[in-house]
Amino acid sequence: MRRARNGAEVLQLLTEQTPDLVLMDIQMPVMDGLTACKQRRANEQQQGLAKVPIIALTASALAEDREAVFAAGMDGFATKPIDISQLFAEIARVLQLPLSPRAATPAAASVPSQLLDSDHGSALWGSEAAHRRELQRFAAGPLQHLCEDLLTAESEQNFSRLLQQSHAYKGICGNLALPALSSACANLEQVLQQQQPQLIQPRLLQLC
Known part of the structure; x- marks a missing residue:
């Protein structure tokens, strides 16, 4: 290295x-x-x-x-x-490394009920105040466009764009300690990776 x-x-x-x-x-x-x-x-x-x-x-x-x-x-x-x-x-x-057996398992429809994990967020960002500032930035920007971006890509059947967006939002929400949103994005990403179009709308309903 x-x-x-x-x-x-x-x-x-x-x-x-x-x-x-x-x-x-x-x-x-x-x-x-x-x-x-x-x-x-x-x-x-x-x-x-x-x-x-x-x-x-x-x-x-x-x-x-x-x-x-x-x-x-x-x-x-x-x-x-x-x-x-x-x-x-x-x-x-x-x-393009192989996924672990757990990651390759078909996505579960369940989503954690906890919207915000404050303890994890404070640990990630170093303090509760720093975490709160990042949450405010997210709420003022990306959060307002999350559903719009995903639904637009789905309506246009632009599945590559939808996959990219679900992956991106999964990471953002995970990094902000928003487990419910991150998991819902992960569920959507997984059905797209597995090419299961019949499950796309149910997964979108978990988000929007």
């Missing part, structure tokens, strides 16, 4: 070796993660280099920041503070 302090160092390290995966912080001095990723993708195309999987690490849960990550050429997205189980799941998805 190699560490870099900024985007310029990331690019330099990538000239010395081709890692299996890069975890790229978005906010770094000298050169930010988005710029570094764009430059790496340009180098790969121009020089015929191997494509390195890159997962963004960011404290932002806003939809526009997520879109910027993928527009820059990154392959995955993980929010900070890091939830190890969610990060490992994203790494497995990006690297």
Whole structure:
């Protein structure tokens, strides 16, 4: 494992070796993660280099920041503070590693009744106040568009977009210690992965 302090160092390290995966912080001095990723993708195309999987690490849960990550050429997205189980799941998805037997089991329709796990949220964000601030940001932004985004994609039968959105919202809600919403998004994501279109609307009803 190699560490870099900024985007310029990331690019330099990538000239010395081709890692299996890069975890790229978005906010770094000298050169930010988005710029570094764009430059790496340009180098790969121009020089015929191997494509390195890159997962963004960011404290932002806003939809526009997520879109910027993928527009820059990154392959995955993980929010900070890091939830190890969610990060490992994203790494497995990006690297196309086999799911565990438990993860491969068909999705259960049940959803946890607990909307907010305050203790877990405080542990993730370092304090109750920090967790509350992030919840307020989520409520003022992404939460207002969650159902609209999912229902629009479903009505257009854009299942790849629906899968991407359900995965994204699952991670955001999990990182904010919202177990009911995160689980409902996970249920939706799983039926999409298993190509069970008859179960999409019932799973959407758990959310919207």
